[in-house]
Amino acid sequence: MFERTPGEATRPLPSRWRRREPERTALHAVVRGHLADLLDDARRRSDSGTGYPAFVGHEFHRYLDCGVLAHGFARLRCPDCGFERLVAFSCKGRLCPSCWARRAADTAADLVDRVLPEARYRQWVLTFPWEMRYLLATDRAFQGAVLRTFLRTVAAWMRLRARRLGLRGGQVGTVTFVQRFGGILNLNPHFHTLMPDGVFIEDADTPGGPLAFETLPSPTDVDIAALGLRLATRIGDLARQRFRQTQDDPPWQDPDELPLRLTVAEAVRPPGPKPPRALPWEAAPPPDDQGAGTTAAKALCTRVQGFSLHAARTVAADDRMGLERLCLYGLRAPFSLDRLSLDPDGQVRYRLHRPWPTTEGRTEIVLEPVAFLRRLAALLPAPYQNLVRYHGVFANRSRFRNRLPPPPVRSGETEVASAANMNTNSAPAAATAPSAPDAAAQATVTAPAPPPPEPPRRTRLGWAQLLRRVLDIDALQCPRCLSHRPLVVLAFLTDPAVVRRILEHLKLPATPLPVAPVRRIDWESECGTGQQPAAWDRCDANWGTHSAGDDVGIHAPARGPP
Ligand SMILES: [Zn+2]
Numbered sequence: 001m002f003e004r005t006p007g008e009a010t011r012p013l014p015s016r017w018r019r020r021e022p023e024r025t026a027l028h029a030v031v032r033g034h035l036a037d038l039l040d041d042a043r044r045r046s047d048s049g050t051g052y053p054a055f056v057g058h059e060f061h062r063y064l065d066c067g068v069l070a071h072g073f074a075r076l077r078c079p080d081c082g083f084e085r086l087v088a089f090s091c092k093g094r095l096c097p098s099c100w101a102r103r104a105a106d107t108a109a110d111l112v113d114r115v116l117p118e119a120r121y122r123q124w125v126l127t128f129p130w131e132m133r134y135l136l137a138t139d140r141a142f143q144g145a146v147l148r149t150f151l152r153t154v155a156a157w158m159r160l161r162a163r164r165l166g167l168r169g170g171q172v173g174t175v176t177f178v179q180r181f182g183g184i185l186n187l188n189p190h191f192h193t194l195m196p197d198g199v200f201i202e203d204a205d206t207p208g209g210p211l212a213f214e215t216l217p218s219p220t221d222v223d224i225a226a227l228g229l230r231l232a233t234r235i236g237d238l239a240r241q242r243f244r245q246t247q248d249d250p251p252w253q254d255p256d257e258l259p260l261r262l263t264v265a266e267a268v269r270p271p272g273p274k275p276p277r278a279l280p281w282e283a284a285p286p287p288d289d290q291g292a293g294t295t296a297a298k299a300l301c302t303r304v305q306g307f308s309l310h311a312a313r314t315v316a317a318d319d320r321m322g323l324e325r326l327c328l329y330g331l332r333a334p335f336s337l338d339r340l341s342l343d344p345d346g347q348v349r350y351r352l353h354r355p356w357p358t359t360e361g362r363t364e365i366v367l368e369p370v371a372f373l374r375r376l377a378a379l380l381p382a383p384y385q386n387l388v389r390y391h392g393v394f395a396n397r398s399r400f401r402n403r404l405p406p407p408p409v410r411s412g413e414t415e416v417a418s419a420a421n422m423n424t425n426s427a428p429a430a431a432t433a434p435s436a437p438d439a440a441a442q443a444t445v446t447a448p449a450p451p452p453p454e455p456p457r458r459t460r461l462g463w464a465q466l467l468r469r470v471l472d473i474d475a476l477q478c479p480r481c482l483s484h485r486p487l488v489v490l491a492f493l494t495d496p497a498v499v500r501r502i503l504e505h506l507k508l509p510a511t512p513l514p515v516a517p518v519r520r521i522d523w524e525s526e527c528g529t530g531q532q533p534a535a536w537d538r539c540d541a542n543w544g545t546h547s548a549g550d551d552v553g554i555h556a557p558a559r560g561p562p
């Protein structure tokens with residue numbers, strides 16, 4: 001009997017599907033209640049009166065419409081017993097946790113099935129001193145330059161090690177997940193990079209043929225410390241150059257940039273008393289290249305001049321499920337709905353994943369609703385900003401990309417795919433799971449090998465297929481007769497009059513919940529000054545001189561700076 005994961009056969013049947021009812025979540029309530037305040041606040045804070053860039057309001061509004069039946073739905077029916085189910089439309093936005101999770105699952109499945117060959121993978125995480133984070137978050141060109149410097153440095157080091165082992169012409173590939181957030185809803189742009197732990201090399205007998213993968217030995221703490229120092233020096237140089245340009249031509253001269261800048265400045269600063277310090281790269285780096293002056297708290301992890309490099313996490317070559325989980329980790333949403341709750345007085349409470357190190361182990365933050373939304377606004381990636389980047393042999397333009405070994409076929413993939421295929425009512429091609437050439441057939445091919453065939457064109461996985469793959473939920477199974485035939489889509493209903501009639505007949509809410517109008521913000525209670533400060537320094541006192549307790553609402557008794 002086939003088991004995709006050990007013990008699967010004895011597990012209970014897949015969970016039943018339930019409508020997720022986003023309008024009942026704390027996030028929906030906060031956005032509904034305070035979106036108007038947020039946008040109004042931003043307009044008043046910007047000198048030009050325009051407020052946020054248009055995409056911010058757009059994303060929030062899209063989120064409010066997502067998954068709400070009153071905005072339209074698909075009508076599904078069981079072909080055997082006539083059971084009917086309504087499925088609301090989704091927004092595909094970048095604020096919506098549900099649509100984010102769906103997109104992440106889809107991308108991770110694509111990476112594992114179509115892009116990443118079988119190899120041991122290592123996750124490299126690079127984070128930056130907080131003085132750099134504002135520029136990294138807002139200046140796309142700078143962010144690109146930093147990422148390229150990071151990857152070139154690590155790739156050069158990998159190739160050097162390969163050469164020392166006699167492997168010439170080694171090629172390296174990376175997939176980078178750009179995350180904009182830290183653990184406390186703060187803006188903390190950093191990179192999670194997946195890299196095969198070795199090099200791809202050409203077979204001398206078959207030039208132009210498929211590349212083979214050679215695993216290299218794991219790095220040591222000394223290697224990581226030296227790499228961390230090299231990265232801090234190189235990226236520090238880039239940042240210094242960029243700061244010099246910024247002084248001549250500050251990006252915040254543009255009035256439209258201002259509200260975003262305010263938001264970002266507010267979100268970028270980590271909590272806890274932190275006296276101003278010199279930019280970390282202004283200090284002279286330690287003299288030798290062996291990582292002196294760096295601190296390594298954990299294995300394969302180094303902190304130097306405000307940068308931190310972490311490379312301890314690996315996934316074995318045969319652990320494709322683990323690889324998919326690691327991809328999902330890099331692709332995860334900026335915040336988790338499960339950890340968000342509303343206090344009776346309307347404050348937003350967010351439980352932290354782990355106690356925050358600089359605040360004496362505090363485990364949750366409490367924010368004013370508008371302050372919470374401001375943070376979310378700062379975490380929204382700009383439109384068309386790609387959060388997954390491919391470099392080296394995985395880059396689209398790489399001449400080696402078509403010569404990589406094909407990713408292994410997931411055992412049971414055909415079975416899952418065919419089941420899901422039947423399930424989705426769309427065109428069959430749209431739901432076909434990518435099928436790599438058969439592994440056995442590959443093994444029997446002897447030289448000269450033809451280049452591996454072009455992988456099948458990528459199409460998005462269907463909704464039901466993703467639910468099944470990630471949550472093990474069969475959304476298209478009839479809960480009444482448990483028929484093996486999936487529910488079929490009868491119609492997509494968008495006409496407001498029809499939608500309303502059906503929902504009223506079913507005694508379901510037929511109108512979306514209303515969005516609250518602007519509530520003028522009480523400046524006195526918010527800033528404690530009683531007068532509205534100028535746009536730029538508004539509430540500056542709140543996070544400049546107050547300490548952690550008030551400014552970011554870390555939930556614990558307020559205390560002064562040390
Ligand atoms: Zn049925």
Ligand SMILES: [Zn+2]
Binds near residue numbers: 096
């Ligand atoms: Zn959505």
